[in-house]
Each structure stands twice: as structure tokens, then as C-alpha cells.
Amino acid sequence: MSKLVSVLTSNWEKSDSFTISGYQRDGGYKALEKALKMKPDEVIQLVKDSGLRGRGGAGFPTGNKWGFIPQGDNKEHYLVVNADESEPGTCKDTPLLMANPHVLIEGIIIASYAIRANHAFIYIRGEIVHVVRRVQQAIEDAYKTKLLGKNILGSGFDLELTLHAGAGAYICGEETALLDSLEGFRGQPRLRPPFPAIAGLYAKPTVVNNVESIASVPAIIDNGVAWFTSMGTEKSKGFTLYSLSGHVKNPGQIEAPLGITLRELLEIAGGIRAGHKLKFWTPGGSSTPIFTDQHLDIPLDYEGVAAAGSMLGTKALQIFDETTCIVRAVLRWTEFYKHESCGKCTPCREGTWWLVQALADLEAGRGSEADLDKLLDLCDNIAGRSFCALADGAAAPIISSLKYFRAEYLQHLQNGGCPFDPVAATLFQGSLT
Amino acid sequence: MSSANFTSEQITKMDQIIARYPRSRSAVMPLLHYVQSIFGYVTDEGIEFIGKKLDLATAEVNAVASFYTQYKRKPVGEYHIGICTNTLCAVMGGDAIYSALKDQIGSEHDGVSADGKVSLEHIECNAACDYAPVMMVNWEFYDNQTVESAKEFVEKARTGNPPAPTRGPKKLRTWKENSEVLAGFSDGLANEGISAGKASLLGLSKMKNSGNN
Ligand SMILES: Cc1cc2nc3c(=O)[nH]c(=O)nc-3n(C[C@H](O)[C@H](O)[C@H](O)COP(=O)(O)O)c2cc1C
Ligand code: SF4
Numbered sequence: 001m002s003k004l005v006s007v008l009t010s011n012w013e014k015s016d017s018f019t020i021s022g023y024q025r026d027g028g029y030k031a032l033e034k035a036l037k038m039k040p041d042e043v044i045q046l047v048k049d050s051g052l053r054g055r056g057g058a059g060f061p062t063g064n065k066w067g068f069i070p071q072g073d074n075k076e077h078y079l080v081v082n083a084d085e086s087e088p089g090t091c092k093d094t095p096l097l098m099a100n101p102h103v104l105i106e107g108i109i110i111a112s113y114a115i116r117a118n119h120a121f122i123y124i125r126g127e128i129v130h131v132v133r134r135v136q137q138a139i140e141d142a143y144k145t146k147l148l149g150k151n152i153l154g155s156g157f158d159l160e161l162t163l164h165a166g167a168g169a170y171i172c173g174e175e176t177a178l179l180d181s182l183e184g185f186r187g188q189p190r191l192r193p194p195f196p197a198i199a200g201l202y203a204k205p206t207v208v209n210n211v212e213s214i215a216s217v218p219a220i221i222d223n224g225v226a227w228f229t230s231m232g233t234e235k236s237k238g239f240t241l242y243s244l245s246g247h248v249k250n251p252g253q254i255e256a257p258l259g260i261t262l263r264e265l266l267e268i269a270g271g272i273r274a275g276h277k278l279k280f281w282t283p284g285g286s287s288t289p290i291f292t293d294q295h296l297d298i299p300l301d302y303e304g305v306a307a308a309g310s311m312l313g314t315k316a317l318q319i320f321d322e323t324t325c326i327v328r329a330v331l332r333w334t335e336f337y338k339h340e341s342c343g344k345c346t347p348c349r350e351g352t353w354w355l356v357q358a359l360a361d362l363e364a365g366r367g368s369e370a371d372l373d374k375l376l377d378l379c380d381n382i383a384g385r386s387f388c389a390l391a392d393g394a395a396a397p398i399i400s401s402l403k404y405f406r407a408e409y410l411q412h413l414q415n416g417g418c419p420f421d422p423v424a425a426t427l428f429q430g431s432l433t
Numbered sequence: 434m435s436s437a438n439f440t441s442e443q444i445t446k447m448d449q450i451i452a453r454y455p456r457s458r459s460a461v462m463p464l465l466h467y468v469q470s471i472f473g474y475v476t477d478e479g480i481e482f483i484g485k486k487l488d489l490a491t492a493e494v495n496a497v498a499s500f501y502t503q504y505k506r507k508p509v510g511e512y513h514i515g516i517c518t519n520t521l522c523a524v525m526g527g528d529a530i531y532s533a534l535k536d537q538i539g540s541e542h543d544g545v546s547a548d549g550k551v552s553l554e555h556i557e558c559n560a561a562c563d564y565a566p567v568m569m570v571n572w573e574f575y576d577n578q579t580v581e582s583a584k585e586f587v588e589k590a591r592t593g594n595p596p597a598p599t600r601g602p603k604k605l606r607t608w609k610e611n612s613e614v615l616a617g618f619s620d621g622l623a624n625e626g627i628s629a630g631k632a633s634l635l636g637l638s639k640m641k642n643s644g645n646n
Contacts, residue, residue, distance in 0.1 A: 004640040012629040012637055019624065076455075088519050088558040095633035098600065119455065126466070126503050127515075127559055129572045129611045130601040130626060136614070137623030162453050165615040167462055167501035170557065184458035184487075186500040202456055244635070245562035246521055252563045252635025268639050286520065318521050318562060332520040336557055426526040427566070428579045 003264060005231065005239045007219045008212070009255045012099040018134050020141040023102035029147060031218035035110040036155040043114035043221070050220045050228045051237035055092075056082055056173075056210030057284065057313050059236075059302045062217075068197035069115045069205045077117040078206040080182065081108060081214055083124040083135075084166055084173035087393075088286035088336060089316030092241040093211035095253055097124075097131045100215075101138035105161070107214035109152060110221060112159050115207055119160045123178050126165040135163055170340035174388050175208040177342065188344045189388040212241060232258035236301030236312075244269045246319035247276060247425075259304065262317065263296040276321035280404065284313015286333045287393025289400035310400070325420035326405040327412055330397045331359040337394035348391040351382035355398065362409055365416040372402060372409055438478055443471060447486060450617060457487050461497050463616045465504050470612035474505040503615075510545050510552035512590045513608050515569040516583070519558040526566040526579065531555050533580045537587055550591045563632035564599075571611045573598035576630060601626050 016022035023029070035043050048063030069077055081104065085093040097104065104122070112120045124132060139161055142148045150158045164182055171177045172187040179201050181187035200206020216238065220228050228238045236258040242265055245251045249270030256265070262281065272278050278293045283300060289310040291298070298308045305312045320329065338352035358375050361367050375398060383395035402409065411419055423429050439447075450467060451460040461483060468479030475498050484491045498504045516531040517523075531553075538546045538553050545552040561567045564576030568583055575586065576599040589595055595605045602622040614620055 004636050006637050006640055009634075009637045012634055013641075015628055017628040085560045086558065089521060089562050090558070091560045091562045094560040095629055099629040099633065125560070126615050127556070127569065127572050128574070129606075129614050130574065130598070130623075132614055133602075133620070133623040136617070136619050140619065163617065164459075165463065165466060165617070166503075167465065167615075168503035169501050181462070182459060183456070184461040184497065186496055242636075243563060245565060246525065250632070250635055251565070252632035254636035254639075256636065268636060316562070320521075320524065324524050329520045329524065332518070332523055336519055339557070422524075422528065425524045426529055428526055 003256050003260055004268070005255050005257060007239055007255065008096060008100065008103065008215055008241060009253065012095070017099050018101055018138070020102060020138065020145060023100070027222075028102050029106055031221040032106050032109055032147070033153060035113060035221050036153055036157060040114045040116055043110060046225060047114070047217060047220065049225045051232075051235070052213065052216055052220060052228070053236065053302065054210055055212035055216070055240060055314070057087065057287075057311075059312060062209060062213050065197065065207055065209070066111065066115050068195070069207060070198070071116060073205070076119065076202075076204045077115055078201045078204055079108060079112045079115060079117045079120040080178065080201060080206055080208045081120070081122045081211055082173060082175060082178060082208055083122050083211045084178060085125055085211070086170040086173050087314050087316065088333065089243070089245060089282055089318040090285050090314040091243045091245065091316065092253060092314065094128060094131055096211060096215060096241070098134055101135045102142070103215045103218060104135075104211055105138055105142050105147070107217040108161060109147065109159055110217050111207065111209065111214055113155075113157050117207070118158050119162070121182060121201070122161070122163050123172070123182055124163060124165055126167045132163070132165055139163055169342075170336075171342045171388075171390060174390065177388070178208065179206065186342070188342045191387075233299060233301045233303070235303055240315055242300065242315045242317060244317050244319060246281075247273050247321040247324070248319050249273055258301040259299040261297050261299060262291075265300075265317065266296075272319070272321055276323065279320050279322045279324060280326065280329075280401070281320065282313075282316060282318045283310050285316040286318070286336070287389070287396055288313040289396045290404065292404050321425075323420065323425040325418055325422075325425075326401050326408050327359065327363045328418065328420070328422070330401045331356070331363050333397045334359055334394065337390065341390065341394075345387040345391075347382045348386040348394070351378060351386075351391070352394050354378055355382075355394065359398070362412055363418055365412050365418070367413060369410060369413065372406065376402060439471075439482060446616075446618065451486065453617065458489065461487060461489070461494060462501075465494075465498055466612050467616035469504065470609050470616055473508050473609050508545065508549075509608055510550050511607050512551045512570050512595055512605070514551060514553045514587070515556035515559070515572075516553070517557070517559050517565070517567045517569075518555040521558070521562050522565045522567055530566055530568065530578055530580055530583045534583055534587060537584055546591070548591060551587055563635075564630065570595065570598070570605060571608045572615075573601040573605060573611070575599055598626070600630050
């Protein structure tokens with residue numbers, strides 16, 4: 001397994017990995033000392049040179065984002081960490097925060113120093129109390145050891161860090177909806193421009209970054225640009241967390257250089273569950289167009305996945321074998337988007353409702369072949385015509401599944417209903433029958 | 434509505450929440466979590482009081498509360514169960530688990546058992562797909578569920594002995610207690626429980642086993 005790395009995951013096996021003493025024993029907060037001796041602009045330049053790209057889905061270069069914050073403007077600046085992790089399939093930030101919250105806090109202090117923010121926020125989803133506890137405790141311990149608050153490590157730099165629990169709304173992961181939510185409003189996306197770098201939280205210059213992006217920064221400061229860029233591919237540098245779930249023998253988190261393939265990841269996960277074969281998978285969560293067994297050797301980096309017609313997204317690889325009905329899978333995702341649509345714009349609010357109706361009919365075997373084209377037509381009127389990327393995500397599973405599995409949709413019509421046995425797809429299929 | 438319905442200790446805690454933010458309006462979400470920790474759900478008096486504290490109209494607080502699914506406008510059980518029925522968990526067994534519990538508890542979506550002990554809802558992806566099928570109770574992880582394990586949970590919870598979360602504190606806390614943590618008040622239990630479950634360690638343990646470090 002020469003491909004694997006352990007940076008973010010290195011201490012997860014230790015029973016005290018989440019404590020400040022455990023983290024410091026293993027070298028934690030050393031990168032912070034180093035960063036505070038650099039000039040803030042040098043930190044930004046280093047992160048730019050590393051090529052680190054955002055791990056929250058869009059892959060925007062992190063150092064460039066930091067560089068957009070206007071300096072010398074006499075305004076407060078803010079760093080807001082996106083820990084909302086709600087994209088279906090995505091399950092990397094949660095184990096990271098549970099096992100190693102201090103690596104995020106160290107990254108936050110470094111990033112805030114670089115962009116000259118004196119108040120940072122972590123917007124964490126509210127549906128996992130134990131992760132909230134771990135981060136709460138980590139912040140408390142960082143304050144007690146003077147890693148947060150006034151004059152951090154004698155540098156003259158001050159930072160307050162506030163943890164803010166969400167309350168169950170996928171759309172609050174979208175960065176501008178997140179800012180509205182954090183300001184105490186309903187979480188609905190804002191018109192851009194202005195971008196958060198100019199007018200973000202409280203209309204002040206703000207950087208919003210994903211947990212994994214910020215947590216990757218201490219190791220880059222510690223080990224340098226050459227170390228980071230020695231991993232990954234030409235435009236997708238470094239390492240990342242890939243999350244395998246579904247019909248694989250051993251699901252879980254795999255930290256690897258960008259560009260590893262599903263074939264290689266499946267080998268680590270022990271393959272598809274015994275006696276079954278791969279049918280379809282998402283490369284980066286449910287909002288990224290699905291792939292099939294034709295795509296086992298696509299390099300899982302930003303360019304490789306895009307060239308094959310999807311997106312690396314959050315590297316959430318949800319794996320389904322041949323027992324899974326594509327129409328059922330897509331209908332369920334569509335119901336999710338309908339439920340989570342914030343209602344701000346019509347194509348998404350009304351369109352996702354129509355999509356659910358159309359798919360539910362098809363699943364039940366009602367309708368005709370022309371309805372498949374109607375479905376695509378609906379998608380065409382929703383994706384790219386709505387206010388935010390949630391709507392594009394809603395169309396992705398439908399369009400891509402019709403591309404690869406049109407025949408299976410038709411089978412539902414010919415069959416007068418779903419030809420699959422849902423019990424066969426469950427993990428405990430034996431014990432149910 | 435006067436402050437008479439809230440103790441001075443509760444009002445102090447609300448003031449602490451407000452003090453965390455550069456602008457007071459940002460406190461509305463943690464205040465709603467805090468109201469849930471007192472009453473078990475977001476009551477009308479809670480909404481009115483938050484409005485007063487933050488100088489907002491009741492309708493504005495209401496608009497926020499109704500946007501987010503975690504804020505309940507009627508009581509839930511002491512143990513509130515969420516079964517993930519988003520695609521992956523549903524396919525792996527979440528649908529079967531949800532329908533079995535619905536029969537067992539005799540309630541519909543957001544319904545509560547007759548004894549008030551347990552309530553059930555289906556939830557969206559809870560960021561634990563590598564532990565599917567996932568059940569959450571009072572927003573704690575119960576990983577890798579089966580129909581049997583979930584039903585057993587309900588039986589034990591009804592007698593006041595719920596099994597412990599798989600990745601969480603040693604003992605399951607109540608809905609109200611956990612709501613207070615979400616409002617930002619530590620319960621001192623962060624150090625309980627494991628660092629990482631087996632699935633979280635997949636890549637790391639493979640790497641260590643092959644002696645490549
Ligand atoms: C509907 C929707 C949901 C999103 N959810 C998340 C999320 O849960 N976590 C996250 O980091 N980014 C999420 N994003 C992406 C954010 O808008 C933003 O791009 C990201 O937080 C930027 O951080 P990064 O540059 O470090 O990746 C979401 C975007 C959309 C459109
Ligand atoms: S696309 Fe959907 S989620 Fe996004 S702003 Fe419009 S209604 Fe809201």
C-alpha cells in the first residue's frame with residue numbers, strides 16, 4: 001500500500017488523540033510557533049505555493065482565497081470554518097473532528113493570523129453532539145493554555161474562537177447561506193458578488209473554508225511546500241481523505257495522495273461485498289454525477305474526475321452493487337433535495353417538487369418513455385437557472401443515471417413497478433427473510 | 434410575557450450566549466437550542482423571550498425557528514430516535530429499520546410513543562456513511578444498526594436503560610441535556626468514548642499492517 005499516507009489521520013488510533021496533551025505530545029502546535037514567526041503575507045504565499053485546494057467541494061485554491069482579503073482596510077476580518085458536513089455520502093470532517101479537533105484549531109489560528117482576523121467561528125452541524133463536545137473541549141483547553149485569546153505565544157496576535165452549532169439544514173453548508181445563518185437569519189444563499197472576501201460575515205471581509213482544508217495547513221507549514229507538492233498530481237497537490245461507504249467489504253476513511261483510483265481504494269476496502277459486483281458510485285457525494293464500473297481507473301483528482309464528466313466534490317465514494325435499484329436511489333436523493341431546497345428561488349423550489357413526482361411515478365411503473373425526456377427537460381430548467389449550486393446537485397443524479405441506466409428506468413415501465421427486491425440490497429439480507 | 438418564567442440562572446446563561454457574538458442577533462440559534470434544553474422543545478414563551486432579549490419581533494424569531502428541522506415545536510420523547518433514510522443508509526437497511534420502529538413505537542413521523550419515552554423521525558445523511566445503517570438517538574451515534582438492534586434499543590430505552598452510543602459518552606444523555614450542549618454549554622463528557630471507530634481507521638490500519646510508514 002505504498003500509496004497511503006497518514007497526516008490528518010496519524011494519531012487517530014491513540015485513545016487520547018483528541019486531548020490537548022495527546023496532540024502536543026505528538027508534535028501538535030509546533031507549526032503554529034513556526035507560522036507566528038513568519039509574516040502573515042509569507043504564510044499566505046506558502047499556502048498558495050503548496051497548491052492546497054479547498055476540500056469542501058469546489059476545489060478553490062486556499063491560498064488565493066486568503067489573498068483576496070483586502071489588507072490595511074481598517075475593518076474587522078473573519079475566518080469561518082465550514083463544519084456543516086451534510087452532503088450525502090460525506091463523512092470525513094466528522095471523524096476528523098472527533099479524533100483530532102486540535103489540528104483544526106491549530107489551522108484556524110494560523111489562517112486567522114495570515115488573513116489578519118481576530119475572531120474566528122466554527123459553524124458545526126448540530127446533529128452530532130459528541131463531535132460538538134470534542135470541539136468545545138478543545139477550544140476550552142486551547143484558551144486555558146493561552147493558544148487562544150490575547151497575545152498568543154507572545155506574538156502580539158489575539159484571536160477569539162466561537163463554536164456555533166447549526167440546527168439541521170443542508171443548505172447552511174453553502175457558504176453564503178451559512179453566513180446568513182450565523183448572523184441569525186434563515187439560512188438562505190446570498191447574491192454574489194459581493195463575495196465573502198469583500199462582504200462576508202457582518203458585511204466584513206471573510207474567508208470561509210472547509211474543516212479539512214484548514215486542518216491541512218499545519219502539516220504544510222511544518223513540512224514545507226516541497227513535501228506537500230511531492231504528493232498528488234500536477235494540479236491537485238497533496239493528500240486528502242477519501243470516504244468509502246456502501247456495498248464494500250470494509251467501508252471507511254482512507255488518506256491518500258490525490259489521484260488514487262477507485263480500483264486501488266477498493267483493494268484497500270477489501271473489494272465489493274462478497275458475491276456481488278460494482279454497479280454505480282458517486283465520486284464526491286450525491287451532488288456529483290454518478291460513475292459506473294467503466295470508471296474504476298479514473299484518477300480521483302479535480303481534473304481527472306472533471307474530464308470524465310463528474311466532480312471530485314467531497315471525495316465521498318458511495319458504492320452500490322447490482323442489487324440496488326437506480327430509480328429508487330435517485331428518487332431518494334431527489335426527495336432529499338426537495339426537502340432541503342431553501343425555497344428562495346422558483347426553479348429549485350418548484351422544480352425539485354416536480355422531479356420527485358415524476359420519479360415516484362416512474363418507480364411505480366406509471367408513465368411512458370416520453371416521461372424520461374420530460375425529466376431531462378425539467379433538469380434543464382433547474383440546473384444552471386437557479387440561485388445556488390444545490391439545484392445543480394439535484395439534477396446531477398438524474399441526468400447521469402439516465403445516461404448510464406436508461407434501460408433500467410424503462411424496465412420499471414415494462415414491469416409495472418420496481419423489478420428489484422429491496423431486501424437483497426440490505427446488509428442484513430439473510431436475517432430479514 | 435415576563436421573565437418570571439425563567440430563573441435568574443437561566444437568564445444569566447442566555448446572556449452568556451449573547452456575549453459570544455460581535456452582534457447579538459447571531460445568538461438566536463444557540464438561544465433556541467437553549468430553550469429546547471429547558472422545555473424539550475421550542476415553546477411560544479421561549480420564542481417571545483428570545484425576541485425580547487435580542488430586540489427582535491416574535492415573527493422574526495419564529496421565522497428562524499421554523500427554518501431548521503432540529504427545532505421542534507412540540508414535545509419529543511426523552512429519547513428521540515432518528516433513522517437515516519437517505520439513499521445509502523436506506524438501501525443498506527435504513528428503510529427496513531425505520532418501518533420496524535414505526536410499528537413498534539406506533540407513531541408516525543415526529544410522533545411520540547404513548548409513554549412519552551421514545552419518539553421517531555427519519556433523518557437525512559448524518560455524516561457516518563461508513564457506519565451505515567445509522568441511527569441517532571438524541572443526536573448521538575448508534576452505528577451499524579440492524580432491525581433487531583434498533584428494536585432492542587427501543588425496548589431498553591422504555592425501561593430507562595438505553596444502551597450507550599457507539600461513538601459517544603458512556604451513558605446516553607437525555608434530549609434536554611444534549612440540547613444544552615448544542616447551546617454551547619459543556620457537560621464535561623468530551624473525554625468519554627473512543628477516538629475513532631473501526632471504519633475511521635481503515636486506511637491507517639492498512640498502512641500500519643503493511644509496514645509502510
Ligand atoms: C448546497 C451546498 C452545500 C454545501 N455544503 C458544504 C459543507 O457541508 N461543508 C463544506 O465545507 N462546504 C460545503 N459547500 C461548499 C461551500 O459553499 C464552500 O465552497 C466551501 O465551504 C469552501 O471551503 P473550501 O474552499 O475550503 O472548500 C456546500 C455548497 C453547496 C452549494
Ligand atoms: S437553488 Fe434552491 S437552495 Fe439554492 S437558493 Fe434557490 S431555492 Fe434555495
